[in-house]
Amino acid sequence: MAGMSRRTFLSRATASIVGGIGALMGIPTVAYLISPAKARGGLGVEAIPLGPTNKVPIGEPTLFKATIERKTGWVTQAEELAFYVFTEDGRNFTALSNVCTHLGCRVRWVGNEKQFFCPCHNAVFTETGKVVSGPPPRALDQYELSVEGDQLFVVGKVEA
Amino acid sequence: MIQKLSAWFEERMGWKPIWTALALRNIPKVNWLYTLGSATLLVTVNQILTGILLTIYYVPSPQDAYNSVAFITNEITAGWLIRGLHHWGASAMVVLAGLHMLRVVFHGAYKFPREITWFTGLGLLAVTMAFGFTGYLLPWDQKAYWATTVGTRMLEVTPVIGDWLLRIARGGEELSAVTLTRFYGTHVWVLPSVLLLLLGIHLFLVVRVGISAPPTPKETDEKPKVWFE
Numbered sequence: 001m002a003g004m005s006r007r008t009f010l011s012r013a014t015a016s017i018v019g020g021i022g023a024l025m026g027i028p029t030v031a032y033l034i035s036p037a038k039a040r041g042g043l044g045v046e047a048i049p050l051g052p053t054n055k056v057p058i059g060e061p062t063l064f065k066a067t068i069e070r071k072t073g074w075v076t077q078a079e080e081l082a083f084y085v086f087t088e089d090g091r092n093f094t095a096l097s098n099v100c101t102h103l104g105c106r107v108r109w110v111g112n113e114k115q116f117f118c119p120c121h122n123a124v125f126t127e128t129g130k131v132v133s134g135p136p137p138r139a140l141d142q143y144e145l146s147v148e149g150d151q152l153f154v155v156g157k158v159e160a
Numbered sequence: 161m162i163q164k165l166s167a168w169f170e171e172r173m174g175w176k177p178i179w180t181a182l183a184l185r186n187i188p189k190v191n192w193l194y195t196l197g198s199a200t201l202l203v204t205v206n207q208i209l210t211g212i213l214l215t216i217y218y219v220p221s222p223q224d225a226y227n228s229v230a231f232i233t234n235e236i237t238a239g240w241l242i243r244g245l246h247h248w249g250a251s252a253m254v255v256l257a258g259l260h261m262l263r264v265v266f267h268g269a270y271k272f273p274r275e276i277t278w279f280t281g282l283g284l285l286a287v288t289m290a291f292g293f294t295g296y297l298l299p300w301d302q303k304a305y306w307a308t309t310v311g312t313r314m315l316e317v318t319p320v321i322g323d324w325l326l327r328i329a330r331g332g333e334e335l336s337a338v339t340l341t342r343f344y345g346t347h348v349w350v351l352p353s354v355l356l357l358l359l360g361i362h363l364f365l366v367v368r369v370g371i372s373a374p375p376t377p378k379e380t381d382e383k384p385k386v387w388f389e
Contacts, residue, residue, distance in 0.1 A: 032237055
């Protein structure tokens, strides 16, 4: 510090204070801006009731629709979800998302070809959701099901 | 390194004279009261930056206004801080601008050749008040609603055109969604434009004309006459 002129000291002090305020404000600003991006979508609810198990024929994925209340930001909206429920033995059930893993179009089950088909880019999936052909990067998303009595509930997402 | 970089820019931009004129200009020997203008400017910059950040989430509609403000305050990271800075900064801006004005009044700094600086300053004070009035409504809570009801109702007592002034301020007879959006538009577009224009002139003159020295009795030969001597 010895030998530093008054002018140099003052300009450095000013620069440090300005830099300090900048950092002090910059960090909360970035946190503020990215804050909503941190929320990962779970189901948003505990369990989504789908319907009775006897509506699912063996070997044939069946579409169930359910409406849930989802809060995004400060707005709570009804959101319609759809799941393809599949069983091979009438006791163990799996649920697949009907959202194509390519770009998010809705896939549909084509019964006579025993395949899921996506109309956007001709993607084809098997009855268990595996990719047969087309651009999708991975199999259809799976959901965890729980059976209470004869009722089906979606209780969570199966992480790949 | 910094010197090299600054030389590189200097060769291409020639900004040294501008920097010298702005930051290295000569000023009279002054005291701490002369920092009130800079303090007001700092709070103004704070208001502009935090205000821009608030518009990232705020929605000016009766359904969304209160909820989006609550969302900012309670759910967004540091939202309470950004909103708090804007809220308290608004009060600080009025107080600091007022003190700055008092300093100018007591030093007689509004006189020739600084009349334009003075009147743009008065304009800036009016704009600051208008900012406060329009911003107060935006959270759309009970306090905001009734404060604006009372505030706009005062316009009605103006002779002859009072009724029209009230309707123009509210965008109709009642406080409504129309009032909220026009206050919002005024707060984030109209007033900032006027503020930047007046502030530009004000600051240009502070640099161009310079600031006045504190008045001292020494400037005249006579001692000031007072009635009790």
